[in-house]
Amino acid sequence: MTAMAPKDLFASPDPIAWCPGCGNFGILNALKRALVELELRPEDVLMVSGIGQAAKLPHYLRCNMFNGLHGRTLPVATGAKIANPVLVVIADGGDGDGYAEGGNHFIHAMRRNLDMTYLVHNNQIYGLTKGQASPTTDRDMVTGTTPEGNVLGPEKPLALAVASECGFAARGFSGNMDHLVELIKKAVRHEGFSFVEILQPCVSFNKVNTFDWYKKRVYVLDEASYDPTDRTAAFEKALEWGDRIPLGVIYRSERRTYEDLRGLKGAPPLKDRTLDKEKLAAVFEEFF
Amino acid sequence: MSAKKDSPGVCDLSIRIGGEAGQGMNSIGSLLGKAFVRQGLHVFINHDVMSRIRGGHNFTQIRIGDRPVNGPSARVDILVCLDKNTLDLYKDSAEGLVIYDDGKVQGDAPAGKRFLPLPMEKIAEEAGGSARMANTVASGALAALTGLPLEPLSELLGEVFSGKGDQVVRANRECALRGYERMKDKRESLPACGLPPSDQAGPQRMLFTGSEAMALGALAANVRFYSAYPMSPATAIMEYLATKEKEFGIVVEQAEDEIAAVNMAIGAFFSGARAMTGTSGGGLALMVEGISLAGMTETPLVVVDCQRPAPATGFPTRTEQADLLYVTHCAHGEFPRAVLAPGNAEQAFRLIGKAFYLAEKYQTPVFVLGDQHLNDSSWTTEPFVMDSLFREPQSLISAQALKDMAPYGYARYEITDTGVSPRLLPGTTGQVLYADSDEHTVEGHITESAEIRKAMVEKRLRKLAGMRAEMAGPAIFPGAGAGSYLVCWGSTLGAVDETVRGLRAEGADWGYIHFSELYPLVEEPIPRDIAGKARLVAVENNALGQLCRLLRMETGLDIGTRVLKYDGRSFTPAELRRRLEGLKGAE
Numbered sequence: 001m002t003a004m005a006p007k008d009l010f011a012s013p014d015p016i017a018w019c020p021g022c023g024n025f026g027i028l029n030a031l032k033r034a035l036v037e038l039e040l041r042p043e044d045v046l047m048v049s050g051i052g053q054a055a056k057l058p059h060y061l062r063c064n065m066f067n068g069l070h071g072r073t074l075p076v077a078t079g080a081k082i083a084n085p086v087l088v089v090i091a092d093g094g095d096g097d098g099y100a101e102g103g104n105h106f107i108h109a110m111r112r113n114l115d116m117t118y119l120v121h122n123n124q125i126y127g128l129t130k131g132q133a134s135p136t137t138d139r140d141m142v143t144g145t146t147p148e149g150n151v152l153g154p155e156k157p158l159a160l161a162v163a164s165e166c167g168f169a170a171r172g173f174s175g176n177m178d179h180l181v182e183l184i185k186k187a188v189r190h191e192g193f194s195f196v197e198i199l200q201p202c203v204s205f206n207k208v209n210t211f212d213w214y215k216k217r218v219y220v221l222d223e224a225s226y227d228p229t230d231r232t233a234a235f236e237k238a239l240e241w242g243d244r245i246p247l248g249v250i251y252r253s254e255r256r257t258y259e260d261l262r263g264l265k266g267a268p269p270l271k272d273r274t275l276d277k278e279k280l281a282a283v284f285e286e287f288f
Numbered sequence: 289m290s291a292k293k294d295s296p297g298v299c300d301l302s303i304r305i306g307g308e309a310g311q312g313m314n315s316i317g318s319l320l321g322k323a324f325v326r327q328g329l330h331v332f333i334n335h336d337v338m339s340r341i342r343g344g345h346n347f348t349q350i351r352i353g354d355r356p357v358n359g360p361s362a363r364v365d366i367l368v369c370l371d372k373n374t375l376d377l378y379k380d381s382a383e384g385l386v387i388y389d390d391g392k393v394q395g396d397a398p399a400g401k402r403f404l405p406l407p408m409e410k411i412a413e414e415a416g417g418s419a420r421m422a423n424t425v426a427s428g429a430l431a432a433l434t435g436l437p438l439e440p441l442s443e444l445l446g447e448v449f450s451g452k453g454d455q456v457v458r459a460n461r462e463c464a465l466r467g468y469e470r471m472k473d474k475r476e477s478l479p480a481c482g483l484p485p486s487d488q489a490g491p492q493r494m495l496f497t498g499s500e501a502m503a504l505g506a507l508a509a510n511v512r513f514y515s516a517y518p519m520s521p522a523t524a525i526m527e528y529l530a531t532k533e534k535e536f537g538i539v540v541e542q543a544e545d546e547i548a549a550v551n552m553a554i555g556a557f558f559s560g561a562r563a564m565t566g567t568s569g570g571g572l573a574l575m576v577e578g579i580s581l582a583g584m585t586e587t588p589l590v591v592v593d594c595q596r597p598a599p600a601t602g603f604p605t606r607t608e609q610a611d612l613l614y615v616t617h618c619a620h621g622e623f624p625r626a627v628l629a630p631g632n633a634e635q636a637f638r639l640i641g642k643a644f645y646l647a648e649k650y651q652t653p654v655f656v657l658g659d660q661h662l663n664d665s666s667w668t669t670e671p672f673v674m675d676s677l678f679r680e681p682q683s684l685i686s687a688q689a690l691k692d693m694a695p696y697g698y699a700r701y702e703i704t705d706t707g708v709s710p711r712l713l714p715g716t717t718g719q720v721l722y723a724d725s726d727e728h729t730v731e732g733h734i735t736e737s738a739e740i741r742k743a744m745v746e747k748r749l750r751k752l753a754g755m756r757a758e759m760a761g762p763a764i765f766p767g768a769g770a771g772s773y774l775v776c777w778g779s780t781l782g783a784v785d786e787t788v789r790g791l792r793a794e795g796a797d798w799g800y801i802h803f804s805e806l807y808p809l810v811e812e813p814i815p816r817d818i819a820g821k822a823r824l825v826a827v828e829n830n831a832l833g834q835l836c837r838l839l840r841m842e843t844g845l846d847i848g849t850r851v852l853k854y855d856g857r858s859f860t861p862a863e864l865r866r867r868l869e870g871l872k873g874a875e
Contacts, residue, residue, distance in 0.1 A: 016734040017873070042696065046714045048555070049726070058722075058734050062696060065713035065722040066558055067734075068551065069581050075548040078562065079555025083513055084540055086716055087559070108544040120634060262539060270512040271560030271713065273537045280508055283532070287494040287504075288326075 006036045014059045019116050023200025023211070024053060026174035027121055028060055031090075033177075034184035035063070042251050048077040050102065053096035053128050053202075054121035071101025074109040074118065084269040085259050088188060090117040098265045099135040100215045101154050106157075110193055112163035114258045115151065117187045117194045120176075123202035124139050124209045131205035141208055143266045157197055158238035162231060162251045167192030169238070169251040174200035174213055179247060186249065199245070214245070221248035299329070299354040301360040303430060305377070305423075306347040307370030309340055309531075312423035313348040316368075318495075318666065319427050319448065320789055324352045332357040333666035334858070339520075339604040340449045349377075352434070358667065358782025363863035366433060368426050370408070378563070379403075387429055387471075389422070393774030415466050416459035417683070424460045426443040428467025431574070433475055434543045438468050493671050498662035498779075499524035501669075502566075502592060503634035507536055508678050511590075512561035513542040515552040520604045521660040522566040522594040522863055541744035546571040549579030550591070557588045558723060560713040562644055565605030566592035569611050570601065576619045579653050581622030583748070585723040586701070586709065588647035588654075590640070595659040597856045606856035607660035609778055609829035613837060614808045615655040623652060626759070627807035629657040631781030633667035635804050640678040642805075646758065649681045650751045657806075659829070661858040662758060696720055699730040703743055706763035706829055707750030756808040763802045764818070772823040775814070775847055776804040777835050780827055783859035790861060798868075803835065809842050819845055825871065826850040829858060870875055 018024050033155065035045060047058035051070035058065040064087070068076045077091040098106055098120045109118065132145040135155040142149055144171045146287035161169035168190040172180040182200065198217065201211040221237070226248070228234055234251035249282040261266040294643050303320070305313045314335065321331040332351045349364070351357045369375040369388040379386065379398050390397060390405035390837035397405065404747045406429055416424065425444070431441050443458045443701055482716045496504070503525050530540040544837070546843040549565045556563035567575065572593050582589040595611045597603035604835035627648045630636035639656055647654040651773060685698070689710065698719040702709040712721045722732030726743060751799040764773075765788065776784045784800045791798040801823070814824070824847045826836045836847045851867045 016733075042720050043715060043717055046559075056734070063721045065732070066555065066585070067722070067726065068554070068576055068585070071726055072551040072578070072581075075543065075551030076558070076603070078541075078548075079513065079515065079552035079557075080559040081555075081560035082541065082552075082714055083559035083563070084557040084713075095611065104544050105548055108548070119573070143298075173567075180519035230331075236827045263534075267537075268536070268537060269561075270556070270807060271557075273512060275510040276507070276536065279535055280504075282492070283504065283507070283535075287496045287500070288492055288672075 007032070010035050010042060010062050012060050012062045017056060017059050018053060019067070019204050021024070021203040022053070023123060023174035024057060024121060025200070026177060027054075027180070027198055028057055029202060030177055031057070031119070031184060032061065032172075033181045034188065036279060037181065038185055039186055040088060043220065044088050046077075046080055046089050047092055048080065048089065048098040049092045051128070052094035052097045052126075054092060055097055057092050058161075067191075071097055072098070072105070073097065075132070077116055078109060078112065081116050081270050082236035082258075082264065083224050085115070085264050086269055089214050090188070091116060091118045093120060094127070095120060095122045095124065095134045095136045099157055107160065107164055110158060110161060110195065112258045113167050113255050114195045115191050115193070117184070117196065119184070120197045122197050123200045123201050123206055124154070125206040127202050127205055138208060144176040149193050149195050154241070156239055156241070157230055158250050159235060162235045162238050165253050165255065166195050166251060167253055168249065169234075170196045170249045172196055172198045173214055173247055174198055175215055176218065178222075179220055183248070190252075192245070192255060217243060217245045218247050219244055221246050221250075253285040272276040294521045296551030298355070299352065300361065301352045301365050301434060302363050303350045303352075303366045303368070304347050304364045305349075305368040305370065305426065306345060308343050309338065310342045311347060311370045312648060313370065315407065316423045316427050316430070317350050318347040319444055320430055320436070320439070321495050321666055322352055323436055323444055324350075326440055326491055327436065328491065328495070329354055330357045330668040331495055332359060332668065333664065334360045334661065335664050336857075343539060345377065347374070348528075349408065350485065356668070359786060359858065360860050362860040366430065367728065370426065370429065374870070377394050383473075385433065386506055386607070387426065398588050401682070402868070404471065404474060406467065408467070408673070411470075412467050414462050415462040416673050418459075421460060421463045424463040425467035425791065428464035429471040432468045432471035433466070435475060438465065459759045482837045487724065492671065492766075494667075494671060496633055497524065497664060497666050498630070498633050498636050498658055499594075500528055500642050501636040502656070502663070503532075504672070505527040505637040506644075507566055508637070508672075508674055508679060509641045509644040510562050511538060511564050511644070513539050513553065513556040513563040514565065515549040515556070515563070516566050517543050517546045517571060519546075519548050519568045521596055521663045522568050522571070522592060524659075524663060525566045525594075526593060531624075531689065532685050546574035547578065550575035550589070551581070554578060554582050554585070554587050554589055558585070558714070564592065564680065566588040566735055568593065568594050568596050569598045569614065572611070572618070574616070577764050580619035580621055581725050583621070583625065584654040584725050586651040586748070587723065588651050590643045590647050590654050590656065591813060592656045592658060594663045595657060597854070603856040605660065607779075607829065607855060607858050608854060609659055609780070610831070610834065610854070611657060612777070612806065612830075612834040615657060616838060622745065622814065623748050624652045624755060625807065626650075626652075626654040629778035629804055629806050630662065631778060632662070632669070634669040634672070636662065637672055638675070638677065639676070645679070645681060646755060649683050649684060650755050651711060652751060657778055659779050661829075683708050683711055685712050690716070690719065693719065695726070700732040701728060701730045701744065701747070703730060703747050705750070706754050707747045708754070756810065759805045759808060759810050761810040761813060763804070764799070764815070766799050768815075768817060769824060771797035772799070773818060774800040774825050774827050776800060776827040777806060780829055780859055783861050783864050784827055786861040787864045790865065799808065805839070806835075809838070813839065813843060814845060824849065825868070827864065829853050
């Protein structure tokens, strides 16, 4: 095999269909860098996504991809990971895909605690369908489906993660590349379910939560003074949203993974296991 | 209904055990059923269950014959009333012997020689230490009345309770013995049933439920992953497989909903593990988008739909065959699929194997239709034969093709003559694959091209021709020449077969055509010489005649005469016979 420059290793020939200036470019570049710095090969990685602008991201990477249905990212990732735990599984999607259509799966994926990473691009609006309210759209915001202003308040996905005892829950920002690269690397390295919400501007449909809006508010948590294993403190931090928005690892819990609890860790992957015909014959005997 | 019409052989005995949910009717059924099968007899057990955990009125019915019995009898030769309610319900209508617990009936004991008082709970308390063993007392009593020797029953009690310790085994054996002793001199009251002597036991046969057969079929087909959300009557498949997780190195995952269940199975099959999901019609409704996803991404998938009466929640614990048109057409868009509908447990085992074979070879979803009657009933079958269907064909890319391929040069949706593109599994060194639910290029990337769209639609649908060529036509009995044929599919087979054999034995010119592989239909599913000459009468457990509609849609053949049943219960041969006689009268 010909050697490739590390920066090209994860490059895909598929032309990118995002708007110029989209926050997704920053996330794509951060992810490429993180994968190279994690010394992974394209065939080691499986990206699973649903539908939305964010969910197109795996097309723009060279790695295994399953681009499924809107909201159903995590169940596909779950099945794929259980069948072959050797794969580095990264699920990827937006706020509509993950928090609205896929909200139930999000809760249960955190409970299951499979060793995978879930990146949610949060731009607080529906981009693919051109500007309708999402579960994280600010209250009172005017969108295509809320012409009189959004009457609902935004969901707090990180607080949901703390409540669900998510193994690793963090927030990054597409405009803070170096921090985001490190966050993704930590998430992938964490053994268990890692959830990273990534704030990103939607240049076409969200004129409120712009790049500058986020830039002015985000700050990186001080790792020396903030303890993400303190669940009560983490819950408070997860609710912090307004003039100041924390970035970094909000919550960590050391829980046994699904793979560990189900005896999959270190065992031959399900996909490679074969039927033991003697055992089957013994089971047949029970029916005579 | 005379016994003769319902009887395929010399021995045809039907025992009904009624009581409240939780009284162990089911245990008596499986215990005695197995004992009779070991005596060389054929057994069929069905359950009539209300959707509740305790109380209500449920019954288990065991039919025993010296020839194959594949459905319930309408007649009851022995009725066991574990509660007073059962006695009240049937005492005026029941034929045959009635065993009732006289400890539970004060004053108004039924009169007549055929009513046999047996204080089952009292005996159970004295002999076993717990009134809960009343069902074992009943088992012993039934053994005595039917001429089943006590030894095989005792042996089975040992097998069933061995995990609970010697004390429990001893107590149960004592209960069975006392029930047996109390009834052994009553045997002459029963119409003769030629139970063969135990030393002349016939060939070894198996007894299992349709759900067990499906689960065993999946194990035999090397299923590695089963994801589902509990829903009657499919839950038994999941629970059975869950007991085999460790032994067979499989994973059974209880999903948060059916949407997750189907998507997990798709993810697992995508990764290279044979995966299956099972549900009933309502759960399938949630899975439908995932079915379309499997079709588009060309991911193999096996889905079991255990039908129950619908719409909506319907009758959760009863039976119907009303999902045929649904599974042949559900999900948006056009993509290939196969639909199989076993007629009994033996076919259920084999067709699960075929479902995996077709799903993997053609990389598309395959449905297996069960129903409450098929899945919950116990069937006697000859020992299983694992034929070539249980091989794993995989349609994976060959090692040589991989070797010749440029790094990262694999294209998931290569256009081929058969429509099947060699599959790559994620994790293969030097290659990656892109699977996409959007319309996609051969590489698996999103496209808007009209030309590619057309080529991809055609590629996917080309698989239907290959699948059609692998489908079996209906079973036709007799092969030709009958004046009238019943046309049926799935679990009505037993009742139809018995009815037709009974009619033929009396010289009536009837036959039947039974479909177990329904989609894609074979060319000319009903041979021209039959369709053109014989009278066709459809028999279906639904209200619209769904097979008739499918046949008309696919072939233009119109079966105008239909015997349909949609009361949530399966056909009995007696009822079918009556309905056919009604048809004749109407002519």
